[in-house]
Amino acid sequence: xxxxxxxxxxxxLTEGDVADxxxxxxxxxxxxxxxxxxxxxxRFVADAARTTWHDASxxxxxxxxxxxxxxxxxxxxxxxxxxxxxxxxxxRLPELWRRFEERASAAGxxxxxxxxxxxxNEIVARLLRDRHVSRVVKSKSMLTEECGLNPFLxxxxxxxxDTDLGERIVQLRHEPPSHIVMPAIHLRxxxxxxLFAREMGSAPGLEDPDALTAVARRDLRGRFLAAExxxxxxxxxxxxxxxxxxxxxxxNADLGTALxxxxxxxxxxxxxxxxxxxxxxxxRLLARSATGxxxxxxxxxxxxxxxxxxxxxxxxxxDNGRSRLLARPDFEEALACIRCGACLNTCPVYRRSxxxxxxxxVPGPIGSVLAPARDPGxxxxxxxxxxxxxxxxxxxxxxxxLHRQLLAWRGVLADEGHxxxxxxxxxxxxxxxxxxxxxYHVLARVARSLARRLPAPILDRLAAPWTxxxxxxxxxxxxxxxxxxxxxxxxxxxHRP
Amino acid sequence: MSGARDxxxxxxxxxxxxxxxxxxxxxxxxxxxxxxxxxxxxxxxxGGRLQALTRPGSLDEVEWPAPLDTxxxxxxxxxxxxxxxxxxxxxxxxxxxxxxxxxxxxxxxVVESGAVWHVPRSPxxxxxxxxxxxxxxxxxxxxxxxxxxxxxxxxxxxxxxxxWLLCGPSKTADIEQxxxxxxxxxxxxxLVLEPD
Numbered sequence: 168x169x170x171x172x173x174x175x176x177x178x179x180l181t182e183g184d185v186a187d188x189x190x191x192x193x194x195x196x197x198x199x200x201x202x203x204x205x206x207x208x209x210r211f212v213a214d215a216a217r218t219t220w221h222d223a224s225x226x227x228x229x230x231x232x233x234x235x236x237x238x239x240x241x242x243x244x245x246x247x248x249x250x251x252x253x254x255x256x257x258x259r260l261p262e263l264w265r266r267f268e269e270r271a272s273a274a275g276x277x278x279x280x281x282x283x284x285x286x287x288n289e290i291v292a293r294l295l296r297d298r299h300v301s302r303v304v305k306s307k308s309m310l311t312e313e314c315g316l317n318p319f320l321x322x323x324x325x326x327x328x329d330t331d332l333g334e335r336i337v338q339l340r341h342e343p344p345s346h347i348v349m350p351a352i353h354l355r356x357x358x359x360x361x362l363f364a365r366e367m368g369s370a371p372g373l374e375d376p377d378a379l380t381a382v383a384r385r386d387l388r389g390r391f392l393a394a395e396x397x398x399x400x401x402x403x404x405x406x407x408x409x410x411x412x413x414x415x416x417x418x419n420a421d422l423g424t425a426l427x428x429x430x431x432x433x434x435x436x437x438x439x440x441x442x443x444x445x446x447x448x449x450x451r452l453l454a455r456s457a458t459g460x461x462x463x464x465x466x467x468x469x470x471x472x473x474x475x476x477x478x479x480x481x482x483x484x485x486d487n488g489r490s491r492l493l494a495r496p497d498f499e500e501a502l503a504c505i506r507c508g509a510c511l512n513t514c515p516v517y518r519r520s521x522x523x524x525x526x527x528x529v530p531g532p533i534g535s536v537l538a539p540a541r542d543p544g545x546x547x548x549x550x551x552x553x554x555x556x557x558x559x560x561x562x563x564x565x566x567x568x569l570h571r572q573l574l575a576w577r578g579v580l581a582d583e584g585h586x587x588x589x590x591x592x593x594x595x596x597x598x599x600x601x602x603x604x605x606x607y608h609v610l611a612r613v614a615r616s617l618a619r620r621l622p623a624p625i626l627d628r629l630a631a632p633w634t635x636x637x638x639x640x641x642x643x644x645x646x647x648x649x650x651x652x653x654x655x656x657x658x659x660x661x662h663r664p
Numbered sequence: 665m666s667g668a669r670d671x672x673x674x675x676x677x678x679x680x681x682x683x684x685x686x687x688x689x690x691x692x693x694x695x696x697x698x699x700x701x702x703x704x705x706x707x708x709x710x711g712g713r714l715q716a717l718t719r720p721g722s723l724d725e726v727e728w729p730a731p732l733d734t735x736x737x738x739x740x741x742x743x744x745x746x747x748x749x750x751x752x753x754x755x756x757x758x759x760x761x762x763x764x765x766x767x768x769x770x771x772x773x774v775v776e777s778g779a780v781w782h783v784p785r786s787p788x789x790x791x792x793x794x795x796x797x798x799x800x801x802x803x804x805x806x807x808x809x810x811x812x813x814x815x816x817x818x819x820x821x822x823x824x825x826x827x828w829l830l831c832g833p834s835k836t837a838d839i840e841q842x843x844x845x846x847x848x849x850x851x852x853x854x855l856v857l858e859p860d
Binding site for chain 2: 261
């Protein structure tokens with residue numbers, strides 16, 4: 168595929184690399200190659216037809232979200248409720264996690280604590296190794312993606328099968344998900360058909376989504392039945408009851424936990440809510456914001472292992488930079504995110520640059536807020552990959568002020584020196600110029616008269632990339648101030664008796 | 665790993681913000697004027713079908729996804745229909761893979777979304793609801809609630825090991841956003857309302 172080169176995430180690395188470095192942010196592409204968002208986006212937009220289609224598909228999801236929100240009369244109150252629940256929880260995480268640990272343990276679950284990705288991966292690997300597990304089915308979990316769990320386990324001889332259809336597709340393509348809810352949103356049906364023909368032996372040329380899904384269903388059903396353990400993420404952990412809640416549409420997290428005896432659930436520190444009743448507003452918002460559904464097909468509440476001999480439930484609670492983010496009053500609200508993906512679907516930059524252009528586990532507006540907190544050097548350009556249109560903040564079900572945080576990051580990153588030298592020089596020049604009006608006016612006049620004399624093709628080249636899809640407006644002979652002054656003079660003459 | 669635990673709690677304590685967030689609570693709405701009509705619409709939106717029975721205690725009126733006498737492997741939690749076929753006595757949930765039909769009884773149905781709240785009677789029942797080709801859920805008329813608020817007001821999550829909300833057949837739109845019913849679980853879903 169032409170876009171194969173975009174696979175810059177954790178899965179693009181060799182297994183050994185990831186296993187040995189256990190990056191706390193699995194994006195290896197940005198950290199190593201020092202490629203920019205703009206250069207990665209350029210690769211995506213080179214295929215204009217795909218860009219247009221990608222843009223339209225995501226806008227379609229956004230439209231479904233709007234329709235679903237309109238069906239709920241108290242939508243804005245729900246957002247207030249959910250936003251205040253998550254902020255309340257963030258304000259007392261130690262107390263809530265202590266209570267969760269106590270209640271979950273009482274229900275028979277075992278709770279583990281991991282400071283970073285490496286500890287998380289080691290805990291999971293140890294649980295599997297101790298039980299001689301070699302076949303694992305995994306449902307969608309951005310946290311395990313962030314921790315690089317798959318390559319870590321594979322390097323230790325454990326087969327990990329991603330079971331969400333979109334995740335399975337990108338796993339077989341050895342690339343990271345490009346969206347947190349729709350991992351294969353960047354791919355066309357023909358690409359999926361070719362992949363399945365190669366990997367699952369389906370008929371070449373098969374491209375009907377129904378038929379392709381049936382092929383994957385058959386293949387994965389066997390893997391569910393053969394699995395010795397299931398790994399899931401967690402959408403919400405409830406302190407009051409020690410329960411964890413996992414949502415899917417496909418039923419893959421459910422099959423993966425209903426069949427094998429061992430269930431390992433991996434959860435980030437930010438996922439906890441105080442009370443069971445807090446789930447109502449959050450779940451009413453989540454699927455509507457994500458895909459425009461009133462609710463997902465499956466919303467499973469686990470409290471302890473299955474009542475069968477040999478069944479176990481392990482909950483691995485992971486920090487991996489979250490407590491660090493919590494200590495930053497300017498950005499801690501990003502921890503309220505419930506990973507619905509609405510901000511991605513509405514973002515004009517995400518829609519047209521594709522998820523892989525962010526080179527982070529979580530792309531889009533929320534990813535651009537989270538990533539610089541982990542590695543400012545590698546992701547300093549993400550907060551600038553934004554037009555500050557504010558649409559992300561408008562659709563966010565938990566009211567994370569995303570565009571404000573993106574703007575705030577630009578300031579913080581500039582203060583910390585994470586601005587390219589040419590940009591810093593240009594800004595220094597501009598600010599010097601703005602402080603000297605006379606110099607500014609003289610230079611502007613020179614620039615205007617030069618621009619009016621230059622042939623259009625040369626002028627266009629100078630103004631690139633702005634002119635790639637647009638024409639420059641005609642350059643006026645006079646500046647705005649001069650035009651206004653002339654106008655005032657004319658008026659005064661007209662009114663003179 | 666108590667070292668990690670202590671370190672995490674220390675980091676959280678250190679980061680603890682002094683701000684107290686004021687809690688806003690959205691109200692729990694009352695049932696709409698015609699709850700069954702809304703429920704029917706929302707179940708259909710989720711790819712399922714709703715059928716309201718006129719007589720309690722009998723499933724004779726149910727429009728089954730396939731003629732009952734053609735089905736060899738059936739799991740039923742409803743007394744009006746007997747289970748038949750493989751694996752139902754075993755504790756090995758894998759034996760249920762051949763199930764064609766699973767009939768569940770659930771306590772509550774959410775009018776706003778079409779979801780039902782169900783607590784499996786056994787791990788086998790939970791697996792059956794996932795492995796069967798077709799799922800039928802029977803809910804009493806008195807079990808209608810307006811929204812999820814109504815569900816969480818009525819259930820005791822701290823008394824069960826597992827409970828779930830089910831809404832429609834399993835589905836995916838991971839290939840070009842095209843909706844496909846029957847991803848990994850049941851291909852069809854019927855919600856049956858039974859008079860009390």
